[in-house]
Amino acid sequence: EIVLTQSPGTLSLSPGESAILFCRASQSVSSSYLAWYQQKPGQAPRRLIYGASSRATGIPDRFSGSGSGTDFTLTISRLEPEDSAVYYCQQFGLSPLFGPGTKVEIK
Amino acid sequence: QVQLQESGPGLVKPSETLSLTCTVSGGSISNSYCSWIRQPPGKGLEWIGYMFYGGSTYYNPSLKSRVTISLDTSKNQFSLRLSSVTAADTAVYYCARFLAVTGFDYWGQGSLVTVSS
Numbered sequence: 001e002i003v004l005t006q007s008p009g010t011l012s013l014s015p016g017e018s019a020i021l022f023c024r025a026s027q028s029v030s031s032s033y034l035a036w037y038q039q040k041p042g043q044a045p046r047r048l049i050y051g052a053s054s055r056a057t058g059i060p061d062r063f064s065g066s067g068s069g070t071d072f073t074l075t076i077s078r079l080e081p082e083d084s085a086v087y088y089c090q091q092f093g094l095s096p097l098f099g100p101g102t103k104v105e106i107k
Numbered sequence: 108q109v110q111l112q113e114s115g116p117g118l119v120k121p122s123e124t125l126s127l128t129c130t131v132s133g134g135s136i137s138n139s140y141c142s143w144i145r146q147p148p149g150k151g152l153e154w155i156g157y158m159f160y161g162g163s164t165y166y167n168p169s170l171k172s173r174v175t176i177s178l179d180t181s182k183n184q185f186s187l188r189l190s191s192v193t194a195a196d197t198a199v200y201y202c203a204r205f206l207a208v209t210g211f212d213y214w215g216q217g218s219l220v221t222v223s224s
Contacts, residue, residue: 035209035211036150039152043152043205044201044214044217045201045217047209047211050208051208051209054209056212088152090211092205092207092210094165095154095165095167096205096211098151098152098153098154100151101151101152
């Protein structure tokens with residue numbers, strides 16, 4: 001059974017800075033089946049990235065994903081106050097699994 | 108633009124069955140996986156299961172014995188039934204469309220279900 005770990009648990013940064021979020025899988029995951037979601041308080045999650053690095057429709061190019069095997073990264077450049085949210089990585093095989101999330105706070 | 112909307116009781120008694128329906132508008136659920144995901148208050152996301160348009164179902168092993176997902180293509184709806192609920196099943200329940208290559212692309216707004224007597 002695959003386990004996803006995300007780090008850090010919380011990230012507190014200022015507008016304009018860059019955030020780097022990590023997602024590690026306990027065993028190798030196909031990059032085709034790795035996605036990232038953003039969830040703001042009281043809202044449903046929104047898909048940001050799929051296939052480890054492909055941006056979903058309408059997602060600003062400030063959001064980028066990379067990685068392969070067991071280690072994946074979501075980078076948010078030029079942070080804006082609206083980026084304050086919890087970010088989840090997710091692998092999807094026959095039994096989709098979400099990571100525990102990273103909370104990004106904008107100072 | 109595909110839109111999903113959950114509906115169903117917001118309060119369920121312990122040991123009873125939780126039932127929710129997701130209505131899809133603005134698009135078809137054909138060739139996609141109709142999915143349910145839940146989120147306990149203050150916690151992370153848990154995939155419950157999904158049903159492919161063709162009829163195959165896949166459930167989270169930890170919930171499999173209690174979950175049934177069904178599809179009504181004539182109404183563009185799909186449903187969740189979770190039996191023998193306890194307080195641990197209190198959560199916001201989301202329906203979502205899942206595509207095998209691109210993940211969960213459309214989500215409902217979520218429906219809070221509280222299990223309490």
